[in-house]
Amino acid sequence: MTRARGTDGSLLSSLPWTLTALAVAALPHVPYLPIWITAASIGCALWRIVIEKRRMPVPPAWFRGGLALGGFATVFTTYGTISGVGPGTALLAIMASLKLLEARKRRDQFVLLFIAIFLNMSALLREQYVWSLPYLLLSLVVTMAAWLRMSAPAGQPARQTMRVAARFVGYALPLAVAMWVFFPRIATPFWSVPIDTSSGVTGLSDTMSPGDITSLSQSDRVAFRVRFDAELPAPRDRYWRALVLHRFNGRTWSGSSPVPDNQFRERTEFLGDPLDYEITLEPTRTQRLMSLDVPESWDLERTHVSRTNTLWHELPVDQRSVYRVRSYAQYRLDTELSDFGKSWYLGLPDGRNPKARALARSMRSDAQSDRDYARQVLEMFRLEPYHYTLQPPALGANPVDAFLFNTRRGFCEHYASAFAVLMRAAGIPARVVLGYQGGEINPLGDYLIVRQADAHAWTEVWLDGSGWERIDPTAAVAPERIESGMSGAALDGAGAVWGLNTPSRLAYRLGMAWDALNASWNELVLAYGPENQKRFMKWLGFENPDWQRLLFTLIGTVAVLVTIVHVLLILRFRPPPHDRARRYYERFVRRTGIEPRAAETPLEFERRIGETVDPGAASRITRAYLDARYGDGGETALAELRLAVRKFRRHAPA
Amino acid sequence: MQHTLGAQPIDSARAALDAARVTLNGLILGKDAQVSLALSCLLARGHLLIEDLPGLGKTTLAQSLAHVLGLSFNRVQFTSDLLPADIVGVSVFRQSSGEFEFQPGPVFAELVLADEVNRATPKAQSALLEAMEEQQVSVDGTTRALPDPFFVVATQNPADQIGTFPLPESQLDRFLMRIEIGYPDEQSERELITGEDRRAMLAGIEPVANPDTVTVLQNAALGLRMNEPLVDYIQALVRYTRESPDVEIGLSPRGAQALAAAARAHAFVERHSGVFPDDVQAVFEAVAAHRLKPAASAALQSPEEIARQVLAAVAIP
Numbered sequence: 001m002t003r004a005r006g007t008d009g010s011l012l013s014s015l016p017w018t019l020t021a022l023a024v025a026a027l028p029h030v031p032y033l034p035i036w037i038t039a040a041s042i043g044c045a046l047w048r049i050v051i052e053k054r055r056m057p058v059p060p061a062w063f064r065g066g067l068a069l070g071g072f073a074t075v076f077t078t079y080g081t082i083s084g085v086g087p088g089t090a091l092l093a094i095m096a097s098l099k100l101l102e103a104r105k106r107r108d109q110f111v112l113l114f115i116a117i118f119l120n121m122s123a124l125l126r127e128q129y130v131w132s133l134p135y136l137l138l139s140l141v142v143t144m145a146a147w148l149r150m151s152a153p154a155g156q157p158a159r160q161t162m163r164v165a166a167r168f169v170g171y172a173l174p175l176a177v178a179m180w181v182f183f184p185r186i187a188t189p190f191w192s193v194p195i196d197t198s199s200g201v202t203g204l205s206d207t208m209s210p211g212d213i214t215s216l217s218q219s220d221r222v223a224f225r226v227r228f229d230a231e232l233p234a235p236r237d238r239y240w241r242a243l244v245l246h247r248f249n250g251r252t253w254s255g256s257s258p259v260p261d262n263q264f265r266e267r268t269e270f271l272g273d274p275l276d277y278e279i280t281l282e283p284t285r286t287q288r289l290m291s292l293d294v295p296e297s298w299d300l301e302r303t304h305v306s307r308t309n310t311l312w313h314e315l316p317v318d319q320r321s322v323y324r325v326r327s328y329a330q331y332r333l334d335t336e337l338s339d340f341g342k343s344w345y346l347g348l349p350d351g352r353n354p355k356a357r358a359l360a361r362s363m364r365s366d367a368q369s370d371r372d373y374a375r376q377v378l379e380m381f382r383l384e385p386y387h388y389t390l391q392p393p394a395l396g397a398n399p400v401d402a403f404l405f406n407t408r409r410g411f412c413e414h415y416a417s418a419f420a421v422l423m424r425a426a427g428i429p430a431r432v433v434l435g436y437q438g439g440e441i442n443p444l445g446d447y448l449i450v451r452q453a454d455a456h457a458w459t460e461v462w463l464d465g466s467g468w469e470r471i472d473p474t475a476a477v478a479p480e481r482i483e484s485g486m487s488g489a490a491l492d493g494a495g496a497v498w499g500l501n502t503p504s505r506l507a508y509r510l511g512m513a514w515d516a517l518n519a520s521w522n523e524l525v526l527a528y529g530p531e532n533q534k535r536f537m538k539w540l541g542f543e544n545p546d547w548q549r550l551l552f553t554l555i556g557t558v559a560v561l562v563t564i565v566h567v568l569l570i571l572r573f574r575p576p577p578h579d580r581a582r583r584y585y586e587r588f589v590r591r592t593g594i595e596p597r598a599a600e601t602p603l604e605f606e607r608r609i610g611e612t613v614d615p616g617a618a619s620r621i622t623r624a625y626l627d628a629r630y631g632d633g634g635e636t637a638l639a640e641l642r643l644a645v646r647k648f649r650r651h652a653p654a
Numbered sequence: 655m656q657h658t659l660g661a662q663p664i665d666s667a668r669a670a671l672d673a674a675r676v677t678l679n680g681l682i683l684g685k686d687a688q689v690s691l692a693l694s695c696l697l698a699r700g701h702l703l704i705e706d707l708p709g710l711g712k713t714t715l716a717q718s719l720a721h722v723l724g725l726s727f728n729r730v731q732f733t734s735d736l737l738p739a740d741i742v743g744v745s746v747f748r749q750s751s752g753e754f755e756f757q758p759g760p761v762f763a764e765l766v767l768a769d770e771v772n773r774a775t776p777k778a779q780s781a782l783l784e785a786m787e788e789q790q791v792s793v794d795g796t797t798r799a800l801p802d803p804f805f806v807v808a809t810q811n812p813a814d815q816i817g818t819f820p821l822p823e824s825q826l827d828r829f830l831m832r833i834e835i836g837y838p839d840e841q842s843e844r845e846l847i848t849g850e851d852r853r854a855m856l857a858g859i860e861p862v863a864n865p866d867t868v869t870v871l872q873n874a875a876l877g878l879r880m881n882e883p884l885v886d887y888i889q890a891l892v893r894y895t896r897e898s899p900d901v902e903i904g905l906s907p908r909g910a911q912a913l914a915a916a917a918r919a920h921a922f923v924e925r926h927s928g929v930f931p932d933d934v935q936a937v938f939e940a941v942a943a944h945r946l947k948p949a950a951s952a953a954l955q956s957p958e959e960i961a962r963q964v965l966a967a968v969a970i971p
Contacts, residue, residue: 579883598967598969599967599969599970600970601930601935601970603930626927626928626930629881630881630883630929632927
């Protein structure tokens with residue numbers, strides 16, 4: 001065994017390319033990776049360059065092994081696991097950096113570039129934006145160029161390498177598109193990689209505890225986008241129903257797991273004109289699906305409506321999904337409600353919020369009817385000094401009491417909760433609905449953007465004769481919130497923080513244009529899941545596209561595309577006629593059975609064999625061959641030659 | 655001089671060439687290959703060196719070429735006392751005008767026959783060679799262009815040894831081809847004996863072309879297509895001459911160019927659709943032999959023999 005000596009500098013010319021490819025592939029991960037990984041990667045890259053430049057030996061194996069173990073351990077302690085996208089890419093990045101320290105041969109560079117491709121791919125597991133695909137393509141071209149660079153002749157211009165690399169990626173592109181279109185998409189792929197959940201999802205939670213939150217964390221992240229077939233409903237009618245909470249323990253509202261309700265049409269009266277629209281829902285990681293109050297029909301499979309008229313999917317929505325819904329803005333829900341049913345929506349924990357219950361009782365006795373009582377409560381919110389704020393004070397053990405009588409400051413959740421409690425205390429069934437309210441119209445795309453900041457809570461009250469009726473107490477306190485569709489954040493003056501009321505018109509327009517681009521991208525590309533695939537296949541004429549058929553189509557398409565690329569390559573690198581002519585002529589010479597002499601020209605050969613074979617044929621073949629190989633006969637002469645040679649048979653000896 | 659290579663001129667020029675060839679073969683009997691080579695040499699814009707014994711038709715060939723193609727013809731008999739001025743011309747003082755007037759020498763013709771070029775002194779030889787190379791002459795500080803086309807046919811008698819100045823290799827290089835005519839075959843010789851005197855016959859023949867036709871033909875010939883395999887062949891031949899142990903000095907790049915030009919012209923004369931290996935083989939000996947210097951180990955072989963060996967050894971791609 002020889003001891004490792006200094007490197008021979010053979011990688012010096014291609015190393016910068018490999019490093020660039022790795023850097024480009026790793027860049028999308030950098031914001032997610034612990035900073036020490038990025039630092040270590042840069043350190044290793046610099047170290048490697050110095051090693052190569054100074055012809056220094058690579059660090060010894062025990063040292064590299066130690067570093068690898070250390071890197072592994074650090075990743076494990078950072079994440080507490082090694083599975084998942086975060087720790088996976090962290091491991092990949094740190095190991096690629098360490099691999100740099102032992103890369104000595106071209107083979108090691110191949111490994112590095114493979115890792116670069118893996119890094120590229122895993123970036124898509126994190127988040128996909130409009131620019132993800134162009135960036136991925138660019139990164140692939142760079143990786144491909146680094147690959148080519150390993151065997152490129154010295155002094156080849158970088159631009160040429162890039163051009164060849166781009167051409168290779170271009171050849172692969174139709175295949176990628178075919179794979180994307182036809183690869184059978186399954187709702188729960190068994191190879192499903194755990195999506196990176198470390199980035200917290202803001203928005204709706206399953207429960208609501210108004211007293212606990214002292215500052216509502218809102219964001220301008222898009223919750224979903226909606227495209228209406230016809231006119232948009234007015235802002236005050238844009239209530240996006242997500243889930244209904246009916247259980248209250250004095251502090252927290254919660255709901256129950258959704259159950260499919262197949263009889264919902266019997267207990268729901270749909271009135272007025274339908275509203276048809278298409279929702280592009282960002283992944284919620286929950287089963288909830290948003291729909292306009294209240295949904296009547298939808299086109300998403302494995303989706304049901306619950307007893308509380310919310311849409312839900314059998315599986316958590318982990319992918320961006322597109323679905324169409326028909327809703328009715330006017331409706332009557334559950335005009336008949338059994339006593340058992342009422343008891344669900346009347347429960348209040350004993351001994352909690354006593355002041356509120358007392359207030360409810362006294363107000364109800366003063367009111368003429370349930371409806372009148374509800375109106376009076378709203379009046380109370382409007383007339384007395386209740387304030388809308390996103391930074392309410394904490395409320396303590398009896399949050400409703402504290403809110404109603406002490407702080408009087410809160411946002412939608414506080415008002416919805418207090419209102420529902422006041423209703424229930426007066427014997428009126430009431431429940432809290434969580435969802436979104438309003439949304440921003442994108443004039444460029446002509447669709448509605450509903451952001452997490454538009455999350456909202458309101459109440460539904462069951463009134464004898466008319467069923468569940470939506471009453472939004474927030475509207476009494478902050479009517480602008482509801483009437484104009486302004487998000488709560490904007491109302492609070494805090495919107496500027498996340499750019500909701502951007503000062504500049506240009507910036508606004510740019511923002512909207514960008515969102516429109518994102519929306520189209522999402523609808524067309526990223527939302528291409530099982531549902532859209534099925535729809536697209538139907539459009540293509542597949543009556544019943546099951547996965548076998550898709551797979552066959554895919555294999556067929558790939559075969560056709562590979563053949564096309566193959567033929568194109570053959571044509572592109574097809575030998576010129578004069579080279580192909582040679583092959584036919586040699587066949588002819590073999591068939592004559594006469595050995596040509598050294599340096600015998602075709603004409604001399606023809607003269608010599610004149611008597612032994614059909615002289616006409618020999619002359620035709622020789623002329624055509626000379627024309628095709630040495631003259632300007634080209635393809636015509638070649639075809640003539642081919643035909644003549646095919647016909648040529650040596651005369652049987654007499 | 656620019657010539658439009660329209661369909662009409664090239665077609666009629668082509669026909670004229672074929673007619674010229676037939677006529678020449680009728681005059682110089684049994685020497686088809688040499689006639690073809692001489693025409694090729696002319697069309698390749700080269701100059702021709704004919705090396706052979708007297709009486710084999712060197713002069714007849716040159717004269718016939720000039721006459722049939724309609725080129726002006728001058729003959730210079732090279733002798734040991736020939737001066738450069740006897741070739742290029744002199745300025746003569748004219749009493750009547752009181753000025754020097756240039757009296758053009760015999761080199762001012764479209765076809766110049768330099769007979770027995772090895773008899774003259776190197777000084778006189780180099781005056782001719784310079785004119786061939788530059789296609790112009792300088793007399794008394796004035797540069798005068800020679801006609802175009804300009805074709806020199808030089809003859810040499812290899813049997814003459816005493817009192818001659820054989821052209822050195824560097825100057826042989828100026829000739830595109832060196833050919834021998836050789837004895838005619840029995841049949842042709844019989845016709846020569848019984849037939850009319852060649853020069854008398856020539857007087858009765860109308861030229862089939864003119865200098866412009868020749869220029870058109872030259873342009874067309876040198877523009878002939880040469881495919882990759884043939885370039886490969888030429889390169890293989892040239893490489894072989896450089897690597898062969900029998901050759902001390904192989905073909906230079908200029909020699910390779912000359913081979914290509916001659917092969918093109920030959921292919922044109924033979925009406926081939928491109929340059930065929932046959933064309934290269936036909937001109938190879940004439941183009942290459944006088945440029946090869948046999949190695950000492952092959953001193954018994956003539957350069958022509960070596961050229962033939964090269965041809966036989968190199969496979970046609």
